[in-house]
Amino acid sequence: MQTAIQQIQSELQGLYPKTEIKSFSNLIVGKLTGFSRTEIIVNKNTLFSDEQRKIVDSFIEKLKKFVPIQYILGETEFYGLPFNVNESVLIPRPETEELVDWIQNENKKKEEIKILDIGTGSGCIAISLKHEFRNSTVDAFDISEKALETAQSNAILNNLEVNFSKVDILNAPDFDQKWDIIVSNPPYVTEQEKTEILPNVLEHEPHVALFVPDNDPLLFYRRIALFAKSHMQLNGKLYFEINREFGKQTTDLLTEMGFKNTEVRKDISGNDRMVKAVISEQLSVNNFISD
Ligand code: GLN
Numbered sequence: 001m002q003t004a005i006q007q008i009q010s011e012l013q014g015l016y017p018k019t020e021i022k023s024f025s026n027l028i029v030g031k032l033t034g035f036s037r038t039e040i041i042v043n044k045n046t047l048f049s050d051e052q053r054k055i056v057d058s059f060i061e062k063l064k065k066f067v068p069i070q071y072i073l074g075e076t077e078f079y080g081l082p083f084n085v086n087e088s089v090l091i092p093r094p095e096t097e098e099l100v101d102w103i104q105n106e107n108k109k110k111e112e113i114k115i116l117d118i119g120t121g122s123g124c125i126a127i128s129l130k131h132e133f134r135n136s137t138v139d140a141f142d143i144s145e146k147a148l149e150t151a152q153s154n155a156i157l158n159n160l161e162v163n164f165s166k167v168d169i170l171n172a173p174d175f176d177q178k179w180d181i182i183v184s185n186p187p188y189v190t191e192q193e194k195t196e197i198l199p200n201v202l203e204h205e206p207h208v209a210l211f212v213p214d215n216d217p218l219l220f221y222r223r224i225a226l227f228a229k230s231h232m233q234l235n236g237k238l239y240f241e242i243n244r245e246f247g248k249q250t251t252d253l254l255t256e257m258g259f260k261n262t263e264v265r266k267d268i269s270g271n272d273r274m275v276k277a278v279i280s281e282q283l284s285v286n287n288f289i290s291d
Contacts, residue, residue, distance in 0.1 A: 001028060001033070001040070001043065001045070001047070001048055002044045002045060003048070003218075004025075004028075004048055004052070004056045005025045005029060005044070006162075006247055007027040007056065007060065008021065008024060008028060008056065008060060009021055009022075009025060009091075009289045011060050012024065012027060012060065012063055012064070013062070013083075015063070015064065015066075016063075021273050022134075024063060024069055026040060027069060027073060028056060028059050030075075030090065031073050031075075032048070032052050032055060032056070032091065032151075033046070040129075043077075044143070044260075044276075048259075059072050064109055065278065066199055066200040066203070066204075067204055068091055068200050068201075068204055070085050070091045071085060071086060071087055071091070071204060071235075074086060076091060076092060078092040078096070078097060078122075078124040078128060078225070079097050079100050079101075079124070079128035079131070081127065081131060081156070081158050082157060083113060083122050083123070083124055083127075083129055083154050083157070084122070084148060084150055084153050084154055084157060084235050085122055085150070086145050086146075086151075086167075087204055087205070087206065088144060088146035088150060088206055089121040089122040089146075089147045089151070089206065090121050090122070090205050090209045091122075091204065091205065091211070092122055094125040094268070095109065095241060095268075095273050096124060096125060096185055096241055096263065096268045098265075098267050098268065098273065098274065099122075099125070099183070099185065099239060099273075099274050100125055100128050100196075100277070101242050102183065102239065102274060103129060103183060103239055103263060104129070104132045104133075105246060106107055106237075106276075107133070107181065107237075111135050112136065112137075113133060113135075113136045113137075113180040113181060114136065114137045114138075114139070114150060114177070114178070114179045114180050114181075114233075115129050115130075115133065115136050115137070115138045115139070115179060115180065115181045115182075115183065116138075116139045116140070116141070116142070116179040116181070116182045116183070117129070117138070117139070117140040117168050117183050118140075118141050118167075118183070118184040118222070118224055118227075119141065119142055119143075119148050119169065119184055119185060119186045119187070119209070120140035120141065120142045120147070120148075120151050120164065121142065121150075121151065121153070121185075121249045122150055122151055122154055122184065123140060123145070123150070123151030123154045123155060123162060123164070124154070124160045125140075125183055125185060126138050126139075126151070126164075127151075127154055127155055127158055127160055127162055128141035128160060129181075129183070130155075130161065130162050131158065132158045137163070138162045138163070139162070139163045139164075139165065139179070140162050140163070140164050140165070141165055141166075141167035141169060141172075142164070142167070143166070143167070143168040143169070143208065144206070144208060144209075145166060147206075147208075147209075148164050148165075148166055152164055155159075157180075169184075169200075169220065169223055169224055170219075170223055172223075172227055173256075174230075175231055177231070178231055178232055178233045178236070178255065179231060179232055179233065179236060180232070180233050180236050180237070181236065181237050181239065182224070182228045182231070182232060182236065182237075182238050182239070183237075183238075183239040184220070184224050184239075184240055184241070185240070185241035186221065186224065186240070186241075187208070187209055187210050187211055187212050187218030187220060188210075188212055188220070188241070188242060188243040188246070189210045189211050189212065189243065190211070190212060190213075190214045190217050190243070191214050192209060192214050193243075194211070213221060217243065217245075217246060217249075218246060218249060218250060218253055221242070221250055221253060221254075222257075224238075224240075225238065225253070225254055225257050225259065225266065225277075226257070228279065229258070229279070232279045233279075234279065235278060235279065236278070236279045237256070237276060237277070237278055237279075238259065238276065238277045238278075238279070239274065239275070239276050240274065240275045240276075241273060241274055242264075242272065242273060242274065242275050243254070244267075244271035244272045244273060246272075247264040247272030247275065248264070248272075248274050250264070251263075251264055251275055251277070252276040254275070255277075258280055259277035259278060259279060260277070260278050260280040261276070261277065261278040262275065262276065262277045263275065263276045263277075
């Protein structure tokens, strides 16, 4: 085990910061042995089998190619829960935990609510909300079959029930139901921003979950808001994760579309990252008439 740790450190030296390499070696050894950090220290003289050594070699090779560690291990953590991840879903981000936190804080007292997550990916938002709101019904859409399989595996992993459906929100059918909360972390990186993205993201994470055309960066927000107008309960709340460049444009769009109480929140790095809007009475009346 000690040899493996040394091998990880020497082969990755210079490619990643020292602290990151240390964390990789803890994660890799932890994955192979089931040991915690302290157990790793105590058991450092344990010998690895040939098979374990081969796995270490293959993980190092992938890290040299800047494959994200979460994809290499096939797992990560989000909002205190374990999640399976692979290249068909985005790796859950800490900013998205902040969005879940906002929803969790603001809706504490509500008992039986209906929640919909659009573009669920790994299912991290939907599953962690179901974990927080045990009495809620949680539905989740995604366009990608593979993402839905991963999300379903995560619901099983966490022993929580979420109803996943294959839906392309840009061509969504009508649903005969209304939700209290609709949440989405849709694709929001513009093609123009591609150059600023690190290779580990650009070369490994699914582009269908990341990119929007330069000429219509709010495409998903407009379409989801339109869907929400006819599929939300009165005073239903819409929550979005957003591109930090478009906080004002997103709230302006939602206000123009008739939503009220729009609010932008910053993430821990100080960037505009989340938006909330409430469906106004006016809208619901209109929907009722047009129904
Ligand atoms: N936050 C992601 C990133 O930094 C983008 C997520 C998204 O497009 N919804 O790449």
